[in-house]
Each structure stands twice: as structure tokens, then as C-alpha cells.
Amino acid sequence: MHRTLAGDLSRFPELLQCARDFAAGEVAGLDERQVVRPDKAPGPEGLPVGGAGAEGALARFAERWAPGFSGSAGPRYLGFVTGGATPAAVAGDWLTSAYDQNVSGAVGSWAAALEHETVGWLRELFGLGEAHSGAFVTGATVSNTVGLAIAREWLGERLGVDVSRDGVAELGPVDVLSGSPHSSVAKALSVLGIGRNRLRPVALRDGNREAVDVTALDEALTALDGRPAIVVANAGTVNTVDFDDLRAIAALKERHDFWLHVDAAFGAFAALSPTHARLVDGLDAADSVCVDLHKWLNVPYDAAVQFTRRRDLQTAVFHNASPYLGLPTGEPDFLHLTPENSRRLRALPAWFSLMAYGRDGHREIVERNVALARGLGERIDARPELELLAPVRLNVVCFTLADGPSQGRVDALARAVADSGETFLTPTVYRGTPALRAAFSNWRTSAGDTERVLDALVASVRVV
Numbered sequence: 001m002h003r004t005l006a007g008d009l010s011r012f013p014e015l016l017q018c019a020r021d022f023a024a025g026e027v028a029g030l031d032e033r034q035v036v037r038p039d040k041a042p043g044p045e046g047l048p049v050g051g052a053g054a055e056g057a058l059a060r061f062a063e064r065w066a067p068g069f070s071g072s073a074g075p076r077y078l079g080f081v082t083g084g085a086t087p088a089a090v091a092g093d094w095l096t097s098a099y100d101q102n103v104s105g106a107v108g109s110w111a112a113a114l115e116h117e118t119v120g121w122l123r124e125l126f127g128l129g130e131a132h133s134g135a136f137v138t139g140a141t142v143s144n145t146v147g148l149a150i151a152r153e154w155l156g157e158r159l160g161v162d163v164s165r166d167g168v169a170e171l172g173p174v175d176v177l178s179g180s181p182h183s184s185v186a187k188a189l190s191v192l193g194i195g196r197n198r199l200r201p202v203a204l205r206d207g208n209r210e211a212v213d214v215t216a217l218d219e220a221l222t223a224l225d226g227r228p229a230i231v232v233a234n235a236g237t238v239n240t241v242d243f244d245d246l247r248a249i250a251a252l253k254e255r256h257d258f259w260l261h262v263d264a265a266f267g268a269f270a271a272l273s274p275t276h277a278r279l280v281d282g283l284d285a286a287d288s289v290c291v292d293l294h295k296w297l298n299v300p301y302d303a304a305v306q307f308t309r310r311r312d313l314q315t316a317v318f319h320n321a322s323p324y325l326g327l328p329t330g331e332p333d334f335l336h337l338t339p340e341n342s343r344r345l346r347a348l349p350a351w352f353s354l355m356a357y358g359r360d361g362h363r364e365i366v367e368r369n370v371a372l373a374r375g376l377g378e379r380i381d382a383r384p385e386l387e388l389l390a391p392v393r394l395n396v397v398c399f400t401l402a403d404g405p406s407q408g409r410v411d412a413l414a415r416a417v418a419d420s421g422e423t424f425l426t427p428t429v430y431r432g433t434p435a436l437r438a439a440f441s442n443w444r445t446s447a448g449d450t451e452r453v454l455d456a457l458v459a460s461v462r463v464v
């Protein structure tokens with residue numbers, strides 16, 4: 001063994017303690033850390049030859065890179081939809097690395113059974129029934145991709161084509177209908193050989209809504225003349241967190257032949273709050289469901305879950321049969337269910353957080369975030385220089401400058417807010433209007449943080 005490596009082996013517990021002490025300091029400073037670092041990162045250095053040992057590596061990291069890392073795990077990073085990591089989730093994540101299990105299959109370890117238990121808990125959390133099975137993937141983009149891959153296989157079943165063997169070309173053009181799909185849906189269609197242009201926008205409901213008009217969807221399906229299609233329903237849009245009427249869409253199945261995929265990346269968490277659970281009524285009727293976990297469950301990157309009612313079609317797409325791996329039988333191993341073959345035990349941080357805080361603890365996070373978003377929305381609405389663009393339906397505040405919100409001024413505002421170091425908001429375009437979004441999904445965010453966000457925002461408006 002290399003001398004430095006042997007030295008680290010003999011001091012493994014001390015090294016973990018050093019990493020722990022360093023991480024504890026960083027976490028303690030999170031609240032005051034500059035939320036984003038707008039300045040440029042240093043250029044790359046050469047490959048180390050001799051090696052500094054783990055403690056040397058930590059020292060070098062602390063000096064050269066750590067100061068430039070963002071405070072995205074902290075309470076005032078409101079860009080995109082960015083959760084943090086609960087204390088229990090971080091502990092679970094560290095143990096994932098320490099055990100370094102390969103959860104491609106169930107042989108020789110109980111790790112796969114732990115993933116099954118965790119998927120079962122999540123299924124219950126989001127109100128899905130036993131007919132849905134699931135697996136962990138790296139994010140909602142991959143979860144959407146897996147769901148749509150199963151949908152593609154289902155189209156083959158309907159049209160008498162074996163897509164996984166004979167290829168997507170045999171299907172002919174595929175119709176994918178959706179109201180306000182996330183950009184990752186188009187990416188998934190590109191990956192799957194269906195094509196980004198096959199995503200057909202369906203009219204939205206009247207009255208400042210991002211939810212699909214179910215009558216228009218009904219008409220679009222009728223126009224397909226019996227050709228089976230894929231419908232992507234959206235439960236939680238990124239601009240205004242609008243929800244398609246999942247029950248009404250599912251009811252269209254009585255008259256039309258389609259696969260229903262629901263992108264509930266963060267909207268699924270509405271199910272945790274009795275006040276908001278009706279927003280995801282009908283989720284269980286979906287054929288496949290996407291939920292992100294590194295957003296509102298507040299586990300570290302990268303984790304999401306995908307659910308489907310058709311595991312048989314899923315294994316048709318993803319099975320990885322070879323003499324040494326065997327053919328999937330009975331309960332298929334995870335390597336036959338998702339794009340990955342070797343897999344990290346990314347269920348463990350979720351297991352830890354659910355074990356530590358339970359449904360009630362996670363419900364409190366969701367409800368607090370919603371209340372804070374509403375509060376910020378009211379404060380913004382009351383400011384003459386700002387304009388709320390949509391009611392705060394759940395956890396995102398979508399707003400703009402009251403007078404002349406040009407793209408240039410809104411971008412300048414986003415930059416000024418980021419430069420303040422106090423918070424981070426991401427720009428968007430809502431119904432043709434350049435706008436900003438403040439998305440609440442961090443477990444630490446408090447009313448005091450909302451005050452600081454508003455102060456930073458108002459100060460930034462003055463300089464643009």
C-alpha cells in the first residue's frame with residue numbers, strides 16, 4: 001500500500017473527526033455565508049503526483065475552494081427550487097459513503113431492502129397505492145425520463161411494436177400532450193428518440209393559470225383519432241406552482257387511450273399538508289409519477305424517486321440481462337429498473353430524514369415554507385415598486401418591477417440581489433413578462449429570513 005494511503009488507513013477515525021469538525025464549522029456559518037459567489041473561480045491546478053494525504057487535501061480544499069462555495073444549503077437561497085439537507089439526511093449521506101454499497105441488486109446485502117422500505121414510505125407520503133412500485137434515481141429529469149421511457153414501451157404494446165427490441169422508429173411519430181411542461185420533459189423526449197418537437201402544447205386554463213385546460217386536452221386527444229398518446233400532467237409548475245386537475249385528466253381515459261405521466265417534482269409535497277393535499281388529488285391514477293427528493297424532502301443531491309404501475313414494461317426497457325447478472329425474475333433487481341447499473345444507496349439519507357422527523361416533521365417544513373412564501377407575496381404586493389404576477393399558490397412567489405419590467409432591468413435586479421450576498425432569486429419569463437421567482441423549500445428558512453430577503457430586494461430595486 002502507498003505510504004500516505006497506509007497512513008490514512010491507520011488514522012481513519014481521526015480523519016473523519018477532522019472532516020466532521022470542518023463541516024460543523026461550515027454548517028454553523030451557513031446562516032451568514034454569502035448566499036452566492038458571483039466572482040470567478042480560480043483556474044485548475046496540475047494533477048498532484050506525490051499526494052498530500054487526506055488531512056493535507058482537507059487543508060488545501062479549505063483554503064482554495066471552500067470560500068467560493070455557495071450558501072445554497074442555507075435558508076435564503078431561493079433560486080430554482082433548492083432544498084437543503086436536514087441534519088439526519090446529512091448523517092445518512094455520510095454513512096452512504098462510509099458503507100459504499102452498490103445497490104444494483106439484492107445479493108449479499110440488506111441495502112436493497114432498505115431502498116424498498118424507503119420507496120414504500122415515500123409512496124405512502126404522497127398518497128400513492130400499492131399498485132405503484134418505485135426506485136431511486138438522481139433527479140427529476142431522470143425520473144421523467146424513466147417514466148416517459150415506460151410510456152414509450154406502452155405505446156409499443158398498444159401498437160403491436162416491441163420498442164425495446166426493434167427501436168422507436170417502428171412506432172412512427174409519437175404525440176406527447178402537455179400544458180406547462182418543465183424543460184426536462186423536452187430533454188427526456190430528445191434522449192428517448194421521440195423528439196423535442198413531438199411535445200405538443202395544450203391550451204391553458206383562463207385566468208392567469210398555468211394549469212392545462214382539460215376541455216382543450218380532451219379535444220386534442222379526440223383529434224388523434226384513436227391513436228394512443230402520452231399525456232404529461234404537471235403538478236407544480238416552476239413559475240407559479242399551478243396544478244393540473246389530475247382527477248379530470250385521469251377521467252379522460254374512459255374515452256381516450258393515453259399514458260398519464262405526472263411531473264410532481266416538488267408539487268407532490270402538497271400531499272403532506274391537509275390544507276393543500278387536494279392539489280394532488282388523483283395522483284394515484286397516474287401510470288408514472290416523478291418526485292424530486294433533493295428539493296422539498298431536503299436530502300442532499302442527488303436524489304429523486306420514480307413510480308410506475310407497469311413494472312413489467314419498465315423491466316422490458318431497462319433490463320440488463322447477461323450470464324453473470326442473470327435474467328430478472330420475481331422482484332427485479334434495481335439495475336433492471338433505471339438507467340444506472342451500479343447504484344449508490346441514495347435511499348439512506350431519505351430513510352434517515354423520514355425516520356428522524358416522520359411525516360409530521362416534514363409536513364411542518366412544507367407548511368412553514370408555504371406560509372413564508374405567502375407572507376413574502378403579501379409584502380411584495382404591498383410595495384409600489386414591485387408587482388406580484390400571480391397569487392402565491394404554494395411555495396413560489398413570482399413577481400416583477402411595477403414600472404417597465406424590461407429583460408435588462410429584471411436581469412440587473414437579479415444581479416444586484418445576488419451581489420448583496422443576502423439572497424438568491426432566479427429570473428424567468430411569465431406570460432411574456434420578464435420576472436423573478438422566490439422559491440421556498442429549505443428546512444431552515446424563518447420569518448426573519450423573509451425580512452432580510454425583502455430588505456435586500458427593496459435595496460436592489462433602488463439601484464437598477
Ligand SMILES: *Cc1c(COP(=O)(O)O)cnc(C)c1O
Binds near residue numbers: 138140141142263264
Ligand atoms: C426541478 C424540476 C425538474 C428537474 O429536476 P432535476 O432534479 O433538476 O433533474 C423537473 N420537473 C419539475 C417540475 C421541477 O421542478
